[in-house]
Amino acid sequence: MKIVIATDSFKGNLTSLQAASAIEQGVRRVLPKAACHKIPVADGGEGTVRALLDAVGGKSIHKRVMGPVGQAVRAHYAILSDQETAVIEMAEAAGLHLVDDTTRNPLNTTSFGVGQLIIAAIQNGAKKIIVGVGGSATLDAGMGMAQALGVRFFDDVGNLIERPGCGRLLSVVAGIDISDIHPAIRKIKVTIASDVENPLFGEEGAAYVYGAQKGATLAIQKTLDFNLKQFSKLVNTELGRDAGDIRGAGAAGGLGFGLNVFAKAKMKSGIELVAQLTGLKRDISGADLVITGEGRIDAQTAFGKTPIGVAKIARKLKVPVVAIGGALSDDSNELFQIGIDGLEGAVAREMSLAEALKNSEAYLANAAERVIRLLLIGQKMRNK
Numbered sequence: 001m002k003i004v005i006a007t008d009s010f011k012g013n014l015t016s017l018q019a020a021s022a023i024e025q026g027v028r029r030v031l032p033k034a035a036c037h038k039i040p041v042a043d044g045g046e047g048t049v050r051a052l053l054d055a056v057g058g059k060s061i062h063k064r065v066m067g068p069v070g071q072a073v074r075a076h077y078a079i080l081s082d083q084e085t086a087v088i089e090m091a092e093a094a095g096l097h098l099v100d101d102t103t104r105n106p107l108n109t110t111s112f113g114v115g116q117l118i119i120a121a122i123q124n125g126a127k128k129i130i131v132g133v134g135g136s137a138t139l140d141a142g143m144g145m146a147q148a149l150g151v152r153f154f155d156d157v158g159n160l161i162e163r164p165g166c167g168r169l170l171s172v173v174a175g176i177d178i179s180d181i182h183p184a185i186r187k188i189k190v191t192i193a194s195d196v197e198n199p200l201f202g203e204e205g206a207a208y209v210y211g212a213q214k215g216a217t218l219a220i221q222k223t224l225d226f227n228l229k230q231f232s233k234l235v236n237t238e239l240g241r242d243a244g245d246i247r248g249a250g251a252a253g254g255l256g257f258g259l260n261v262f263a264k265a266k267m268k269s270g271i272e273l274v275a276q277l278t279g280l281k282r283d284i285s286g287a288d289l290v291i292t293g294e295g296r297i298d299a300q301t302a303f304g305k306t307p308i309g310v311a312k313i314a315r316k317l318k319v320p321v322v323a324i325g326g327a328l329s330d331d332s333n334e335l336f337q338i339g340i341d342g343l344e345g346a347v348a349r350e351m352s353l354a355e356a357l358k359n360s361e362a363y364l365a366n367a368a369e370r371v372i373r374l375l376l377i378g379q380k381m382r383n384k
Contacts, residue, residue, distance in 0.1 A: 001031055001033075001034045001035065001288045001289070002034070002035045002037065002286060002287045002288050002289075003027060003031075003034050003035070003036050003037070003287065003288060003289045003290075003291065004036075004037045004039060004280075004283050004284050004287045004289070004290045004291070004319075005020040005023050005024055005027075005036060005037065005038045005039070005290075005291045005292075006020070006038075006039040006040075006041045006280060006283075006284075006290060006291075006292050006306075006310045007019040007020050007023065007040075007041065007291070007292055007293040007294065007306070007324075008041060008042055008043065008047060008051075008292075008293065008294040008295075008305070008306035008307070009042065009046060009047030009050065009051065009294075009295075010293075010294065010295040010326050010360060010364075011046050011047070011294075011295045012046075012295075012357075013295065013326070013357050013360050014360055014361065014364075015040070015047060015050050015051070015054065016040035016041060016042060016047055016050065016051040016054065016055075017038065017040045017050075017051070017054040018361065019293065019364060020038040020039070020040060021038065021361075022360070022361040022362075022364035022365045022368070023291055023293070023324065023364055023365065023367075023368040024036045024038060024368075025361075025365040025368070026364065026365035026366060026367065026368025026369035026370075026371075026372070027291075027368050027369070027372055029365075029369045029372075030369055030372040030373055030376070031372060037283050037287070039055060039278055039280055039283055040052075040054040040055045040278070041055070041271065041274050041275065041278060041280065041292075041306055041309075041310065042132070042270065042271070042274050042306060043134075043193075043195050043269075043270035043271040043274070043305055043306045043309065044132035044133060044134055044192075044193030044194045044195065044269075044270025044271075044273070044274075045089075045091075045132060045134025045135060045270065046089065046091060046134060046135055048087060048089055048130075048132040048193060048270065048274065049076065049077060049078045049087050049088070049089050049092075049132070051274065052078060052080060052087050052274065052277060052278070053078050053080070053087075055274075055277070055278040056080055056081055056277060056278060057080065057081035058078050058079050058080035058081045058082075058085075059078065059079055060076050060077075060078055061076060061077055061078070061079060061120070061124065062074055062075070062076045063075055063076070063077070063116070063117060063120045065093045065112075065113035065116040065117055065120075066093070066110070066112045066113040066116060066148075066164065067093065067094070067098045067113055068093075068094045068095070068098050068099055068103075068109040068110060068111075068113070068137040068138060069098075069099060069103045069108065069109060069110075070110070070164065071098075073092075073093060073098055073113065075092035075093045075113065075117060076092060077089070077092065077117050077120070077121055079121070079124055079125070079126065080277075083125060084125065084126060084127040084128060085126065085127075085128045085129075085130065085277075086121035086124070086126035086128070086129045086130070087129075087130045087132070088114070088117045088118065088121065088129065088130065088131045088132065089131075089132045089134070089135075090111065090114045090131055090132065090133050090134075090135075090136055090252050090255055091132075091134060091135035091136060092113075092117065093111070093112075093113030093114045093116065093117055094109065094110065094111045094112075094113055094114055094136055094137055094138050094144075094252075095135045095136060095137055096135055096136065096137045096213070096214065097135070098137060099137045099215070104137065104214065104215030105215050105216070105220070106137065106138060106139035106140075106166075106167050106207075106211060106214040106215060106216050106220070106224060106253060107139075107166065107167045107168040107216075107220055107223070107224065108166050108167070108168060109137045109138045109139070109140065109166055109167070109214070109253075110138060110140055110143075110144035110164040110165055110166045111136070111138045111140050111142055111143070111144040111145040111165070111252075111253070111255055111258070112144035112145065112147060112148050112164040112165065113144075113148070114131070114142075114144070114145045114148070114255065115144065115145035115146065115147065115148025115149045116148045118131070118145070118148070118149065118190075118263070119148060119149065119182060122182065122184045122185075122188065126188065127187075127188055127189070128188065128189045128190075128191070129188060129189070129190045129191070130190075130191050130193050130273065131190065131191070131192050131193065131255075131259060131265070132193045132194070132270060133192055133193065133194045133196070133251045133252035133255055133256060134194070134252070134270075136214070136252035136253045136255065137214055137215075137253075138166075138167070138214070138252065138253035138254075138255065139167040139206055139207055139210075139211060139214060139216070139224050139228070139253035139254060140165050140166045140167050140169075140170065140253060140254065140255075140258075141167075141170060141200065141206075141228055141231050141232070141253070141254030141255075141257050141258050142165075142254055142255045142256075142257055142258010142259055142261070142262065143165025143166070143169065143170060143173070143231070143258065144164045144165035144166065145165075145255060145258050145259070145262075146165065146181075146258055146261075146262040147164060147165050149181050149182050149185055149262060149263070150178075150180040150181040150182050150185075151176065151177070151178050151180075151181055151262055152176070152177040152178075152180060153165065153169075153173045153175070153176055153177075154173070154174060154175035154176075154177070155172050155173070155174055155175075156172075156174040158175065161173065167223075167224045167227055167228075167253075168227070170224075170227035170228060170230065170231040171226070171227040171230055171231075173231060173234060174234070175238065176234065176235065176238040176239060178239065178262065181262065185262070185263050185264075186264075190259060190263045190264065190265035190266075191265060191266055191267075191268050191273065192248060192251065192255075192256055192259055192260075192265050192266065192267045192268065193268060193269075193270035193273050193274070194248050194251045194252070194256065194267060194268075194269075194270055195269060195270055195271070195305060196248055196250065196251040196252075196256070197247050197248055198210075198248070198249070198250035198251070199244060199245045199246070199249050199250050200228050200229075200232055200243075200244040200245070200249040200250050200254050200256075200257045201225050201228040201229040201232065201244060201250075202225070202229075204250075205225060205228065205250050206224075206228060206249075206250035206251075206253050206254050207221045207222075207224035207225040207228060208221050208225060209250070210250070210253065211224060214253065228244075228254055229244070232244035232257065235261055239261065241260075241261045243257055243260050243261050244257065246260060246267070247267055248267040251267075269309065270309075271305070271306050271308075271309025271310070272309060275309060275310070275313060280310070280313060281313050281317070284310075284313055284314050284317050284319055285317055287314075287317075287319050288319070289319065289320055289321075289322065289375070290310060290311075290314045290319050290320070290321045290322070291321075291322050291323075291324060291368065291371065292306065292307045292310040292311065292321060292322075292323050292324075293307060293323050293324035293325055293326075293364075294306055294307055294323075294325060294326075295325070295326040295327070296325055296326060296327045296328075296329070297323055297325030297327070297328050297329070297332045297335070297343065298328075298329035298331055298332050299329070299331040299332065299334045299335075301323075301332070301335060302334065302335060302338055307321075307323040307335070307340065308335070308338060308339060308340070311323070311335075311338070311339030311340050312339055314339070315339045320341045320342070321339060321340055321341050321342075322340075322341060322342040322343070322344060322371050322375075323335070323340050323342070323343055323344075324343075324344045324345070324346060324364065324367050324368065324371065325343070325344075325345055325346065326345075326346050326347070326356065326360065327345060327346075327347065328343055328344075328345040342371065342374075342375075344367045344368075344370060344371050345367065346360065346363040346364050346366075346367045347363055348363070348366065348367070348370075
């Protein structure tokens with residue numbers, strides 16, 4: 001029996017490969033001779049760099065860059081085994097985990113460090129760069145990132161804006177000069193890995209949909225939405241790029257917009273991109289079962305998350321899919337309508353989060369064993 005195990009990371013706990021290995025242990029308790037193919041996957045958010053390194057090989061590189069509130073942070077990115085593809089998680093330089101209750105304010109946070117990572121990747125020979133855009137602390141439309149690439153912004157009296165770009169400064173910008181942008185930006189291929197489809201501004205835009213989780217009050221969201229709209233208009237006037245409404249412009253506080261405008265980046269589904277790089281379709285072809293999963297499975301999983309991306313590939317190949325979540329919500333049954341054939345939770349009894357995290361690999365293995373035993377019961381019933 002061929003079983004493909006393609007899970008996302010269990011955020012803040014297990015990498016994709018660690019989760020897949022735990023699931024394999026449970027499978028082998030029941031089917032010791034099963035051919036288990038572990039494929040680390042991700043959707044562009046946390047764990048994307050590690051998943052791709054584990055799946056296709058390469059090297060992890062550390063770089064000190066500017067964090068979201070101007071502090072120095074130690075970020076890492078990957079150069080994959082082809083020696084020309086770099087993978088960056090923007091949260092490494094500008095993520096929510098890098099701010100606290102006293103600094104969490106998207107009026108002041110910057111994506112400057114993301115641009116520094118892009119430059120570092122170019123200097124290490126990257127010709128293709130993938131930027132995963134989950135978990136951002138910013139709402140600066142990629143202004144900070146653009147500054148790090150060499151774009152210059154000016155105020156209404158022609159003074160150069162030297163402070164790292166942030167949501168507050170978007171309304172100050174009156175002129176843009178891209179003549180000093182790093183020359184390699186015009187030659188490399190930049191791809192945004194994301195499941196976010198929001199525009200830059202408006203009711204469904206970055207400020208109103210994601211501002212609260214970044215620390216914005218309703219008043220701040222209103223200010224930022226105005227600033228994002230004004231910045232988008234200025235970019236169109238100065239550069240002839242009307243990108244505020246493109247799919248994913250609002251990703252990562254508008255970094256999707258900034259990457260599109262200043263680096264000509266294209267948006268692609270994170271899980272589809274990772275599946276392509278890892279050869280997931282090839283591995284699922286001919287499989288008897290696919291097991292996928294992530295830390296929490298709920299109705300939101302349907303919107304471009306890893307389990308659904310895996311399930312879409314498996315459904316086309318007519319391979320059944322079971323998803324195991326660290327936790328299952330009451331609305332997760334909705335996923336049965338869009339490609340998931342079975343669901344299982346890793347936690348079999350009530351317990352604290354600390355206990356669940358401490359013993360997560362054992363609980364995942366137990367859940368996988370339960371899945372396989374239930375499937376074998378079904379097989380016996382069908383053969384009667």
